[in-house]
Amino acid sequence: MSSAIRQPFKALWVTENGTNNFERFIVQRHTDDLPDHPLLVKVKYSSLNYTDALSAHGNKGITRQYPHTPGIDAAGVVVKDDSGQFQPDDEVIVTGYDLGMNTPGGLAEYIRIPSEWAVRCPSGLSLRESMEYGTAGLTAALCVQKLIQMGAKPEDGDVAVTGATGGVGSLSVALLAKLGYTVAAITGKLQANEGLIELGATKVIDRSSLDELAGKSLAKPHWGNAIDCLGGDYLFSLIKSLHYGGSVAACGLASAPTFRGNVFPFVLRNVNLLGVDAVEQPLEAKIEIWGLLAGPWKVAQLEFMTTELSLEQVPKILTQIYNGHSLGRYLIKLAD
Structure with a gap:
C-alpha cells in the first residue's frame, strides 16, 4: 500500500x-x-x-x-x-x-x-482537453458509439438530442455533427439557439414540443435516432417518435428516473432502447473512447x-x- x-x-x-x-x-x-x-x-x-x-x-x-x-x-x-x-x-x-x-x-x-x-x-489530447470533455464527453461518445453499433447512419434522418445545452447534450451535438449526422437539438433554453447552431445542430426545438406527445401511445415518426439526457416522459416521447428500426441511447435522468410507457414502439416499429453508463465501463472501453476523442472524433x-x-x-x-x-x-x- x-x-x-x-x-x-x-x-x-x-x-x-x-x-x-x-x-x-x-x-x-x-x-x-x-x-x-x-x-x-x-x-x-x-x-x-x-x-x-x-x-x-x-x-x-x-x-x-x-x-x-x-x-x-x-x-x-x-x-x-x-x-x-x-x-x-x-x-x-x-x-x-x-x-x-x-x-x-x-x-x-x-x-x-x-x-x-x-x-x-493519449497522444493528441492535453490534460486540459481531457477535462473539457470529462465524463460528459466520455458519455456522449459512448452514446454515439452505441448508436453506430446498432447501425445508425447519417442518411437515417435527424438525430434528436435532449438536454442539448447540458454537458453531455452539447458534446453529443458537436460529435454527431462532426461525424456527418444532422442533429435536432431539443432544449428548454431557446436563448441558447445560436450556440447550439454553432456546435453543429441543424435545428433547435423547444422541449415543450415533446410534452404534446406524452399522452399518445404512438406518435408520428420524427427522428432517425436519438440521444436522451433527461429521462422521464421525454425519453418515452422520443421512443415513440422514432422511425422504424431507430434507436435511442439513454444516459441521463435530469428530468425524472421513470417514465410511462407501452410496448407499441418496440413491437410495431422495431425500435431499440439502449442504456449507456460511463461510470463502471471496463477500463479497456474507456481507453478506446479516449483514443477516439483524441483522434478521429476530436471536437474542434x-x-x-x-x-x-x-x-x-x-x-x-x-x-x-x-x-x-x-x-x-x-x-x-x-x-x-
Missing part, C-alpha cells in the same frame, strides 16, 4: 450539519488524509457534472458519508504509484468508478486511488463550449447545476 506523503492541498469540502443541511467550503487537507490506495495524482484539471452537484447537495444515493470531496473527473500527473503501473510525471485521466462518490474526488489538488482506475492520457469546439473556473468558484456553480441553471461545460483549473 501507499507510503505516507504529507503534502498540503486545497479541496472542496461538503459537510452535513443536521438533517438535510449541507454546506460547501474550500479547505486545506493533507495527502496523508487520503485513502490508502497505491496511486497518488497531482490534479491539474477537473470538471463539473450533475453527479457532482448531487453529491455536493447531500444525495445519499451518490455519497453515503460526509464530510466528503466530490468530483467524478480528474486529470493530472502521477506523483507516486506503489503498484508500479505508472511512473512519476505520467499524465493520467480518471473518470468514474467510485471517484468523487464515496472516494475523495477530483475537486481537489490531489487524489489517491486504485491504479486500475486511471487511463494514460471544446474551448467554445467550456467555462474555466477556479476551485473557489465551484460551490456557487454546483448550486446552479443542481437547480438546472447551467450551460455547456465547466473546467476547473487546479494547477499550472
Whole structure:
C-alpha cells in the first residue's frame, strides 16, 4: 500500500450539519488524509457534472458519508504509484468508478486511488482537453458509439438530442455533427439557439414540443435516432417518435428516473432502447473512447463550449447545476 506523503492541498469540502443541511467550503487537507490506495495524482484539471452537484447537495444515493470531496473527473500527473503501473510525471485521466462518490474526488489538488482506475492520457489530447470533455464527453461518445453499433447512419434522418445545452447534450451535438449526422437539438433554453447552431445542430426545438406527445401511445415518426439526457416522459416521447428500426441511447435522468410507457414502439416499429453508463465501463472501453476523442472524433469546439473556473468558484456553480441553471461545460483549473 501507499507510503505516507504529507503534502498540503486545497479541496472542496461538503459537510452535513443536521438533517438535510449541507454546506460547501474550500479547505486545506493533507495527502496523508487520503485513502490508502497505491496511486497518488497531482490534479491539474477537473470538471463539473450533475453527479457532482448531487453529491455536493447531500444525495445519499451518490455519497453515503460526509464530510466528503466530490468530483467524478480528474486529470493530472502521477506523483507516486506503489503498484508500479505508472511512473512519476505520467499524465493520467480518471473518470468514474467510485471517484468523487464515496472516494475523495477530483475537486481537489490531489487524489489517491486504485491504479486500475486511471487511463494514460493519449497522444493528441492535453490534460486540459481531457477535462473539457470529462465524463460528459466520455458519455456522449459512448452514446454515439452505441448508436453506430446498432447501425445508425447519417442518411437515417435527424438525430434528436435532449438536454442539448447540458454537458453531455452539447458534446453529443458537436460529435454527431462532426461525424456527418444532422442533429435536432431539443432544449428548454431557446436563448441558447445560436450556440447550439454553432456546435453543429441543424435545428433547435423547444422541449415543450415533446410534452404534446406524452399522452399518445404512438406518435408520428420524427427522428432517425436519438440521444436522451433527461429521462422521464421525454425519453418515452422520443421512443415513440422514432422511425422504424431507430434507436435511442439513454444516459441521463435530469428530468425524472421513470417514465410511462407501452410496448407499441418496440413491437410495431422495431425500435431499440439502449442504456449507456460511463461510470463502471471496463477500463479497456474507456481507453478506446479516449483514443477516439483524441483522434478521429476530436471536437474542434471544446474551448467554445467550456467555462474555466477556479476551485473557489465551484460551490456557487454546483448550486446552479443542481437547480438546472447551467450551460455547456465547466473546467476547473487546479494547477499550472
